[in-house]
Amino acid sequence: MNIYHFENEINPIIYDRGYDYYLAGHIKESVNLGEREYLFTIEGTNEYEVFVKLDRHGNILDSFCDCPYDKGPVCKHEVAAYFQLLGIVQEDSNYQTNKPTTFHDVLNALTKEQLIEIIIDFTKDDETLEERLMFTYGKRDQEHELEYCRRLIRSIEDKYSGRDGFIHYDDVLDFANELEEVLEKAGDMDDLLVSTDIALIVFRAAVEAISYADDSSGAISFVTDRAILILDEISKISVENNNHKRAIFKKILTAVDEEDYEFWSDFQYDLLAVSMNYADDENMRSSLMNKVETLIERTDDRYLIKSLRSLMLKVKEKYESKEEAEKFLHEHIHYHSFRKKAIQQYLCDKEYEKVIALAKDSEEKDAQHLGLVLSWKKYRYEALKGLKLKEEQQLLARELFFAGDVDFYEELKKLTDDEEKLYEELKQKLKDLNTWRARNLLLELIEKENDLVELLQYVKEHPYHIEKYSEKLAEFFKDDVIEIYERFIKTIAANSSNRKEYRNVCQTIKKFSKVGGESKKTELVETLKALYKRRPAFLDELGKI
Structure with a gap:
């Protein structure tokens, strides 16, 4: 990305917001650190710092902002900094580039009267533009600020919902952006x-829109996430500044009960999770817990109930006695997240027998979910390890190893007196199984032991791995590697039928030359030309090597 034309490489929303920040004067300080490194202080919800490093051509080598934004590679603060930096480098003769006329240059050359006339003309073609400008830049009291906000949202909804009142897929992104x-x-x-x-x-508008829009792209859901x-x-x-905290807590908690929208229940937990920021206050915590309990009684959404009880557990663990928290945990131990927490606590307290009992029970309950069963078995293994039950450890470690977790090979090595015998035994067992999982596990095992002889044999049987392991094997088995590589290339050439596939073959030949050398590469190319003399596209690509 280059400082002179970064606009096409940034999310349009982020670009526009950053430009607004720049125009509004949010950049409070710019510091040239030397070596084409710059530091900008930008005022937003909080004060943030943006670091940018350029090369002499204006390419952005590094860019970082310490704000919490994590929805994309560049935030609005960085964009604002780029606009500020553009002005700096355009005046610096040390940067070598053909500096194009930018949109900013064009606008900067216009008079105030020209700009006003242009904007008024644009508002005639875009019904929402006037509302957006008034909302963004107008000065109003609180009541009118919110009224303008509602008016602008209504105009956005009217703009994108068709005669059928539905926002179609092609319009959803623009709707969400506005x-x-x-x-x-x-x-x-x-x-x-x-x-x-x-x-x-x-937030309400976005949640409501989900019911009358095709949000399969997730654009509107992104807005709800951003609002939260x-x-x-x-x-x-x-909370930190003790500023309107009771009033804000009440607004958020009241919003939890607004069930006028079809998908509101999907977001109730998110609002309650935000309210958790006020839980240090006993009265607000009590109100929060009352709201959670009332919601649990009213809903039949099992996922929501589980999430709400997880939130209650967090409160009890932080603000109530250990005994109360443990009692609540065991009253709802049927939730696997609660079982996991209980097992982790037992492990911490070295109550290994309880870990084993609960893990075995969980394995039975979740027998249809392989991933969960394996996680319970791993907890059980940790308990067996704590109890130093070597034979039981060996049995379970083998089970987990053959389930696909190669890390348990290291555990098995610790439990045996003959590592070489163990390796040979496991290797043979995997070969005998000969399933895709066993083959992948065998390769991982061979790599762990750096067994080059076995690796060569594996690659002979599965030549599509030759590209990955050719350099590693060529040091000791160069002739074998060349033979496997040539056979692999001839196979993929035989299965190629279009120019894209022919190019892939040629790329593989180039990689082959690093091992086989120029003479072997030339010999292979001539062989392929003779074999496929009636494929002009292939001959053309071979001629480019």
């Missing part, structure tokens, strides 16, 4: 109460 722009205002407000209201308004993240940031700031 909702995201409204949501970003919540992160830019100084008033935490207004920020909370805006985030909740957009902003509410979480707001709540943490309000």
Whole structure:
């Protein structure tokens, strides 16, 4: 990515938000650290630092922001920094490039009156643009701020929902992007109460839209996730600064009960999880737990009930006695997440017999879920290890090894007096099984022991591995490697039938030359030309090697 034309390589929403940050003067400080390294201080919900390193051509070698954004490679703060940095490097003769005229240059050359006229013309073609500009840049009191927010969202909904009231797949991304722009205002407000209201308004609109839009791309769900993240940031700031925390907690907790929307129950847990930021306050914690218990009584959604009880367990573990937390844990031990937590606690307390009993019970309960069964067996193995029950350890370690976990080979080695015999025995057993899982496990075992003779034999039987292991084997078995490589190339050539596949064959031949040398490569190319003289596309690609 280059500082002179980075706009096409960044999410359009992030690009626009970063540009708005730049125009609004959120960059408080720019520092040239030397060696084409720069540090920018940018004011947003909090104060963040952006580091950027360039080369002499303006290529961005490194870029980092310490904000919590994790939905993409570049955040809005970095984009704002790029715009600031663009102005710096354009005045610096040490950067060698043909500097193109940018959109920013064009706008900068216009007069204020020209810009106003252009914007007014655009608002005539885009019904939502005027609302967006008024919402983003207008100065209003709290009541009118929220009214403008609702008006803008209604205009966005009207813009993208067709006559049938449905937002189709092709329009969903643009719809979600415009909702995201409204949501970003919540992160830019100084008033935490207004920020909370805006985030909740957009959150409700996004949840409602899921019921009348084709959100198979997940674009609208991204907006709901972002709204929850902003509410979480707001709540943490309000607690830290003791700023409107009771009012914000009440707004979020009240929103949990809003069941007017079809998919609202899917998001109730997210709102309650945000409310957990206020649990240090006994009264608010009590209100939170009452809400959770009421919701559990009202819903028949098993997944939601499980999630809510997990939240209750977190509260009890942090704020109630150990005995109360353990009692609650065992009352709901049928949840595998609760069983896992109980087993981990037993292991920590070295109550190995309890680990074994609960793990075995869990293996029976989850017999239809192989992944869970293996996890319970691993816990059981740790308990057997703690009790130093060597024979039981060996049996279970073998079982886990043959289930595909090669790490248990190391455990078996610790439990045997003859490692060589163990290796040969396991190797033969895997060969006898001859399933795809056994073959993969055999290869991992051979690699662990760095058994080159066995590796060569494996590659002979499975030549498609030759590219990966050719250099490793060629040091000791060069002639064998060349023979396997040539056979592999001839096989893939025979199965190729279009130019893309012919190019892949030629790429493989180039790799082969690193082992076989130029003479072997030339000899193989001539052989293939003779074999496939009626395939002009293949001959053309072979001629380019």
